[in-house]
Amino acid sequence: MTINQRDGKMKLALQMVSGYGGEFKTWRMPGAVADAYTNMDYYVENAKMAEKGKIHTLFIADTPALPNDLSTNSPMHPMDPTIALAAVARETSHIGLVSTYSTTYTEPYNLARTLKTLDIISNGRMGWNAVTTSNHEAAANFGRPLPDRDTRYEMAQEHIEAVQTLWGTFGQDAYIHNQETGEYVDMSKVELANYRGKHYQTRGPLPIPASPQGQPPIFQAGGGDKGLELAGRFASGVYANPFTKEDAKLHRMMLRKSAEAHGRKADDIKMFAGFMFSIGKTKEEAMERRYMMQQFAPKETAHHVEYLGYMVGLGLSVDTIDITKPLPQGLINQMYPSPMDPRSEKAFELLKTGMSVKDVLANGVINYHPVVVGTPEMVADFLEEWYLADATDGFSIVPDSSHDGIKDFVELVVPILQERGLFHTTYEGETLRDHLGVSYEYGLTY
């Protein structure tokens, strides 16, 4: 399918991070909520704002370990995704709820139970981003060495199969609860799972009824051949991290082919490309926002200067250059974009224009996702360009700071996308599968 048309079907997921934002010093900004990590009211408030903007789904990344040094940085993950989503499920009505859970460090029965319960209480809005977890700190929290990559992917396939099998054990119309006849459950429609994998076994049944979407759709985030295979087999949504439109387009094409190779429809897998933004009324205002972040992070800025040098083949340091100025022409002449980092091309182009080092960094060339620092129109332009190029089905958006970044996106960017006919003006239906436009599933289907 080509989507090269203004079809209003761009999908958007909002990354909730830990309650703050994707830039880990923005908790210090004026107006930011200092205790957002432990403040569930605030978390729910942000979710409601996203729902107001008809964002398709929230997304929570997670690793069961201390994610980063918290001396001066806010955390990468919430206290506990399950608790956050349970709260949000009760206090919103439409927005999807996708969270990350490890296939290496959870038990299929416990996870199947929790996710299906969340799916019930949210009326069919839950999704599971199934990740293998490659983090040694996480492994140590479970007292086991990290399995090798092949084993982890073998475990992932079994885990998802076990969970989906458990989900299917309770017949879709088994929950009778008829007070007249006294039949509570039609036990002839409740079956054992009897799942016997090499790594995971579970007997079942799991006594929880089907939600309006059947069962939570699977999301996937890992790269490589194994990630692609797992996504093609199970995923309704994929979080991808391409830095260029071309990479995104290629990744999306491969995902669609992988789905088809597993007997599924290509349209049943939707790609979300990671995207960050810092919004201002003007480009200058947006840059001021970034300068503030740099000011909060002098050490990181010094490291970024060095890394920026590496990206263009130069040895740069805050001790030897004035970062508020353009690079001297001599250095500019020596530059070349490093083939080792896909972000180098953009860094190279910006430095070549004579932009100061500080400004190049403020434009977000070293972020984990592509970044737009600018006006709402500039943000919308980026999304439109990738979307209309068939590079992605949508985006997983990361505000720099939650305290105004979500509101700004919803109130300033969403209306532009809607006016341009790129983004829906109302939710497609009631469930996450409705929003995604993917097929109903119940039990282990692939």
Added chain:
Amino acid sequence: MTINQRDGKMKLALQMVSGYGGEFKTWRMPGAVADAYTNMDYYVENAKMAEKGKIHTLFIADTPALPNDLSTNSPMHPMDPTIALAAVARETSHIGLVSTYSTTYTEPYNLARTLKTLDIISNGRMGWNAVTTSNHEAAANFGRPLPDRDTRYEMAQEHIEAVQTLWGTFGQDAYIHNQETGEYVDMSKVELANYRGKHYQTRGPLPIPASPQGQPPIFQAGGGDKGLELAGRFASGVYANPFTKEDAKLHRMMLRKSAEAHGRKADDIKMFAGFMFSIGKTKEEAMERRYMMQQFAPKETAHHVEYLGYMVGLGLSVDTIDITKPLPQGLINQMYPSPMDPRSEKAFELLKTGMSVKDVLANGVINYHPVVVGTPEMVADFLEEWYLADATDGFSIVPDSSHDGIKDFVELVVPILQERGLFHTTYEGETLRDHLGVSYEYGLTY
């Protein structure tokens, strides 16, 4: 300590079961909510009613398996205790939230994280009933044979130690989040757990701050020497199932001694005796309620007639006796209370009075806890008698049906207990530890 005085300190826990009640056919009663199992609004409503009655804590029993045949019975456990408590935590302000989690079938890191997060979002109202799980169906859901009892208790001690150690890894005043200075966490106060047991190992840290009560208190429910030992070591609350006042008194005394043997204060362990009730404005009205339950359960009633016979040394069957009549004098003369079942004495006494078999059963002689079928005064009398006899610190109450049983207890029984000076009229404080009157704890303290 003797509590033989009207000190207003009787502790009450409400068993939430699966959302219905402790009698598994009452979901059919007029006014009962047929889909209570999947209806989170209703679950929260019941929790609010309990809070209105100043009940100290909710209690959720749990086993990770299909708990019972659901053909005509409502379930014994909620869909997922964590999701239920997260919802209730957000929508109540004072009542405690105690749930059961297995020490055999959960991972310490995952559980520690979830419980501490619930403790944060409830402002210090969470408790953990740590059970070893002795159920073979549960074991099969995790693909492992059930460890023997000794091993399970060894695992339980390690699991609780691991969880409490993880809880203590994040210093009580480590969460700085000072926007001026930029210090987010004082990392010098964040330590590794490095817990290395035989069954469980975890490295930590767990990056979640202390709640107002430090960390969730531990509850314990298992019997026997090993249960007593575990309770004495860790528990702030114990769910006990004595059928007689004398057994309760003995159990409480042993719990207090066990706490002292572990270097703790006897008053830091509070016993909750299981108790069921069916309330009517008159004894007759209460009996009508029980007749309705019998009518919903003809097969169970037939089994109960046989078991009642066993309890008094008779072979009884619905085919050979008229259950609406007293037993013939000849049978009454042959009766003796079976020493094998502590409930036999009550059954024997009631049958001896010439009460019909049906009525003896309707009085709840075969229930899992002592039962009062009668007026609010009669319920209060029972609680008063045990409490003033130092037989227990309080009760874990189980309404026959949630749809009016919780309301009746709160509106009819609680005021009587308060008038008699047995029960508090306002919460002692803000946290579950405040309500229980037990010491603050943080980290592994015993």
